[in-house]
Amino acid sequence: MSDGPAFRLLFVCTGNICRSPTAEAVMRKLVDDAGLGAEFAIDSAGTGTWHLGEPPQPLASVVAAKHGYILGGNARRVQPGDFDAFDIVVALDRTHLRHLRDMTLDLESRLKVRMLLDDEDVPDPYGGSEADFERSF
Secondary structure (H helix, E strand, C coil), X not given: CCCCCCEEEEEEEXXXXXXXXXXXXXXXXXXXXXXXXXXXXXXXXXXCCCCCCCCCCHHHHHHHHHXXXXXXXXXXXXXXXXXXXXXXXXXXXXXXXXXXXXXXXXXXXXCCEEECECCEXXXXXXXCCHHHHHHHC
């Protein structure tokens, strides 16, 4: 048996305050509910620096809570070392996909980058209404 999680997963959006923390919380609950929480390390990050250290956006937290999910953590920027630390790096839209692939220096790292929705963007609710956050959720 391994000392750490068997699978490491990173979700990435722009500022790490809306979409990626939501995806992290949903995945965390899915694996916990399946009794597999100890087998996974799940985190989120952003491609930008605008919100470093901030908690999730309040409307993202409100919408997530309505659906039974708790958002946590503080915004951080994705780092080159994340490609070594995680097995899969999940982009929430095509802009993030390009940014992440541009960050990678080798084929192995590039192959770790995937879209969450098979080349369909998760809509960015930042600055929008609660309905926009619901649509993104």
